[in-house]
Amino acid sequence: MDMANTVFMFVATVLVWLMTPALALFYGGLVRSKNVLSTAMHSFTTLAIVSIIWIVIGFSLAFSSGNGIIGGLDYFGLNNVGFDPAEGHTIPFNLFMMFQMTFAILTTAIVSGAYAERIRFPAFILFTVLWVLIVYSPLAHWVWGGGWIAEMGALDFAGGNVVHISSGLAGLVVALVIGKRKNAGATAPHNLIFTLIGGVLLWFGWFGFNVGSELAFDDVAMYAFINTNTAAAAGVLGWMIIEWAVNKKPTLLGAVSGAIAGLVAITPAAGFVSPIASIPIGFIGGIVCFWGVGWLKKKLGYDDALDAFGLHAVGGTWGGIATGLFASDSINAIVTNNGLFYGGGIDLLWRQVVAIVATYIFVGVVTFILISIVNLIFKARATDEEEAKGLDLTMHGERAYQD
Amino acid sequence: MDMANTVFMFVATVLVWLMTPALALFYGGLVRSKNVLSTAMHSFTTLAIVSIIWIVIGFSLAFSSGNGIIGGLDYFGLNNVGFDPAEGHTIPFNLFMMFQMTFAILTTAIVSGAYAERIRFPAFILFTVLWVLIVYSPLAHWVWGGGWIAEMGALDFAGGNVVHISSGLAGLVVALVIGKRKNAGATAPHNLIFTLIGGVLLWFGWFGFNVGSELAFDDVAMYAFINTNTAAAAGVLGWMIIEWAVNKKPTLLGAVSGAIAGLVAITPAAGFVSPIASIPIGFIGGIVCFWGVGWLKKKLGYDDALDAFGLHAVGGTWGGIATGLFASDSINAIVTNNGLFYGGGIDLLWRQVVAIVATYIFVGVVTFILISIVNLIFKARATDEEEAKGLDLTMHGERAYQD
Amino acid sequence: MDMANTVFMFVATVLVWLMTPALALFYGGLVRSKNVLSTAMHSFTTLAIVSIIWIVIGFSLAFSSGNGIIGGLDYFGLNNVGFDPAEGHTIPFNLFMMFQMTFAILTTAIVSGAYAERIRFPAFILFTVLWVLIVYSPLAHWVWGGGWIAEMGALDFAGGNVVHISSGLAGLVVALVIGKRKNAGATAPHNLIFTLIGGVLLWFGWFGFNVGSELAFDDVAMYAFINTNTAAAAGVLGWMIIEWAVNKKPTLLGAVSGAIAGLVAITPAAGFVSPIASIPIGFIGGIVCFWGVGWLKKKLGYDDALDAFGLHAVGGTWGGIATGLFASDSINAIVTNNGLFYGGGIDLLWRQVVAIVATYIFVGVVTFILISIVNLIFKARATDEEEAKGLDLTMHGERAYQD
Amino acid sequence: MSDMFKVEIITRNSTDLEAFKMKMAEIGVSGMTFSHVQGCGLEEGYTELYRGVKKVQNVFDRLKIEIVVSSVPVDDIIKAASSVLHTGKAGDGKIFVYPVQQTIDINTGKQGPAAL
Amino acid sequence: MSDMFKVEIITRNSTDLEAFKMKMAEIGVSGMTFSHVQGCGLEEGYTELYRGVKKVQNVFDRLKIEIVVSSVPVDDIIKAASSVLHTGKAGDGKIFVYPVQQTIDINTGKQGPAAL
């Protein structure tokens, strides 16, 4: 047990915790005012639901030994989850559990951006419960719980696959299943300042997310810290510059989105690459996500309302690949095989691609099955009238703003 | 002195500090737009006033030895309050003083929710100064400063009595004395997103509040951490489910209120109960507070504008009782007498009830005397015209929102 | 290396990081709704730009040895900036670099308040890049990087000169050069709640700013902590009381401004004075800044839109002088010459004045040259039509608020 | 057709809408439209101060109520409205009456007085 | 001068504005003014609940559209508007037609029908 590390991880945990409320604001500002409460409810309720599920069974499924595919029930109800550190850790095991909880909450909440403004609340709840248990927990097990992706030697520092690709893709699948919003092409964010507040709190929380993923405050953690901020900044510049060039004006929404894009991109790489490498990772992250939410979305014609796919899956995919390009054992001794640009050949890159593809297939298929089942039990899609009046009034009987 | 604990307590202190501004937002969103500045001013000015009073004399009255009823003047002007830890502590004594300051500020600010939208500013200020000195400081002395409640063996981990029951009840008393708002039954929150921001920052800060109350980062602190999050989540679910059942729609305001209810309920119990026990504590917290702000308030007909009583006193009372039910020496060795459900009989429960009743009587009587005196000096109640035009314009000469 | 100090400095760094987004909100709420995105963009883009510049070259110019005027290129691209502590430090050198980065960002962002609502975006960007390199980095070098002000023995605990005087004065110079807004005398803040959120997050972050400036958590850090909160509180009271007396009503904007004034005033003094001394420092800070934004600004007739000069330069100047009055070696052994009120004569006060005057001259002249150059390259001033339609639409093609 | 009128009332925005609607329902008014407007008239202004910037406010938030009627005599509405809104202080507001040429109910397609 | 009219339409605020403007452009309407109003009419109310405080809402957000015309026959507008706005449910709204005395275009100074 190392008490300084423990205090550091407490800080990291509450920082990551804050990201889900931040997401509620980030997303809430982007919808029309008649749906802001509904959208915020998605994140906020996820926070409540996953908090309970995680201590009862989710953590056990993800992190108890089990097999290569899913964990067992050793940690059911926090059984055997005490203050003593796990093997190889220097922090309390139940603090590790809390840290991981915040990841499970956030990932599940990110999904909700895709189907905002048109899902019915009961369907949302059922989907959320199922998804965290049947998609998130196994995936976390594969990468962090001793499952097969970890075994294979792919690198994912803070959750490019587990958090961003999985949530972004799941969002896309649900969006495809429940269909487009009426008028999807004519909506505009109702309050960009809320989106800004949410965005900066996400960036703030990401310091806990990436740096805390080292589980100790050491030289790798410091790299993760510098890289996180650098890539976010580079993402802002990347998005802003491409937007300025293409659309003639740099927007605040673009700048904030660029920060998130840069942060998503650096997530899997944060503790494996140098600060200088994090500049192109973030910068290109900004550019590919600009392409993802602009060109790709229009081309394919899906209605991923708040760009869960365009930011998180696209950015996360780039980040996973970038890790295969820039990872270096001079930054982190855990890197046994340098990235392509650091003389390691395509070996690591190949494993990264395999891990990404496996994540796409698993998450895509299982999420499709889950939302289809949910749709049979509760109709997931709001009626035309509910959509027109707004989900705030029709699902929650409230309005966000009054005199 | 333990430096890791010290850094932890610095973090905890700034987290609790943030709760008072969070309250300004939480409360500010709940009033009509013409009173939002006035309402926020109550919390913000309390922050300023109590910060000064506390270092001059408040801390001394609460924590210097004195007698069983009130402290002395040993710490006047931070005399004898230095960097060296107090006996039994592992953190600087002046850091302990700062941590306690944030509690004094928050408690005093909570009261203001009850009389929002109709109190005159000078009366508010005088009341605040008197209340923190004459109600809060002695009460803190009784429980934490070596006074008679501590002696008696009642348990209050992070301030169920001192913070929540006392502030909620004081609010109710002031609300009764200054009377109802015109039109109290037809008001609605003017900006629920501000209330959401405030609510999540309160939850965030509560990690400092409850975990920091252990004054060190040890196994009990970890229990407090897990329990705090769990009870808040359970409070969300409790309120949401009962509201869904009774009113047919689950609201965001209900969900956020449920989180606060769960947090209030776990406050006195946080370091004494198991994570699994914190589920019913939070869940029932959500339900009793729903009953408190809905049924009880309507039944008794008082106008506790923002439900200081319905959330804090009702939730705090349940939390105090719950501690008598669920406290267990397997969680915290300080528990000499287990709770009723853990084989300790009604002994602890009985002491809890005595402490609660004593708090009700002391706070109720003294607050009534104080507000009556204030009312003689400055008229506390705004005139009809001031109320109609809004306190922002009439007390502060400003409007919150413009083009 | 001390790990507790290191964790503490990580916390301090992320707290200061948060101040720039906080400033975006603080400033954003104060402008008209048609300019809120533009104003927020100034802070947000500064965050991105300076983050990159700092790791590439800014830190090197400020902190590598060089000469008395400016640093060298030893730390170019974070060369030689590793995990090992610098001499005399107990924290990783690259963490020190990150901590200093947040100061560079914030200082540069503060400037933007002065020319809000009328600067063109390209000019803003060029100015920001030049200013951080040519004004901020040398100045930081003088005071903290071993330059001549440090040599001279003037005291500046957390950046009264480097941060507040420099940014406030630079703002004034730019405001003078680009001229007044049309209608400057009839504008009002469009959302004081955003200003409140920004203001309290600034206060919150200031705990990292002032306490972290000790670079370790020791008794001086504790003094800085207590003094920071006390001076902010006293600033609130100072502004509120003078405003109440002069204008007949105490405003929320005044109270929040008073907090910032108190915080600015205590910044250079935080680790050198006693908590009791911080009361007059903050209180008078509130009063002089009230005078600065009210009387002085009207008298001199410049249009410092959001009072960068009136708060930061005026408050910082008072703080520098106050350090010369109240500094005491019983608080911090580094003080070799007590302040005037603590028996040290006018020696320290004199050095303080020299440092302040030098800062005024250097920043004033160089900023004037820079903005003049920028103005030749890109027209800095928005056209009348751009100003009338608002910068959000004309510079960024967005509106902050919609249905 | 010449017997349809719009009664437009501009009054304090703190008016108790529920009471007003009740009163109107009593005399048979079936529909009305509200809007938030700002007005200046006889009521005296006041000053707001933001960091020393004086903002003189002589424009007040007002409520505009529009009621189109035919069968209900305009005078009844005026009387009823005056009784609810009169306080005897500056700012009570004004009532304007305009002629209406034609009325159509979109849902039913009914025209003229029958559409009301 | 007697042949200018204002057509005022009060309808759901979720109306598809683009479609409406298109339709109007088709029949030659060159300008129009929108405002957000609130109305009560035949559409039934509903209840909002805030921490147990019931707020009965029978006032709905509505969109008011004002079109001043002369050359375009008022009937065309009514027909066109009805066709876009009709859903057959309570809340479709009303159309009111008022006489207009005079019109001036500030920019060009043109008066009367020519100003439209």
Added chain:
Amino acid sequence: MSDMFKVEIITRNSTDLEAFKMKMAEIGVSGMTFSHVQGCGLEEGYTELYRGVKKVQNVFDRLKIEIVVSSVPVDDIIKAASSVLHTGKAGDGKIFVYPVQQTIDINTGKQGPAAL
């Protein structure tokens, strides 16, 4: 009674209200009502972009000013208003004049021109 009129001006919302009110006070107008409306007319639209979603804006924020007068000749108001509001660019706005049947001051109960 037939000599009361409402002058309705729809213009840029960036209009300098203080100057406008001053001008009106000069010619004896005692009260007026403002509302925030949106309009489309001759002024050309522009495009906003939100993450690749194009939002064509051809509806502009406008200020509506309503002035009911009798003693002050309508032409004076039109002239005065035009002089303040004219910039010679699209978007200057329109003035519409309507007949007013009756006016009542709620506070004093005065009717007709005397109520203004």
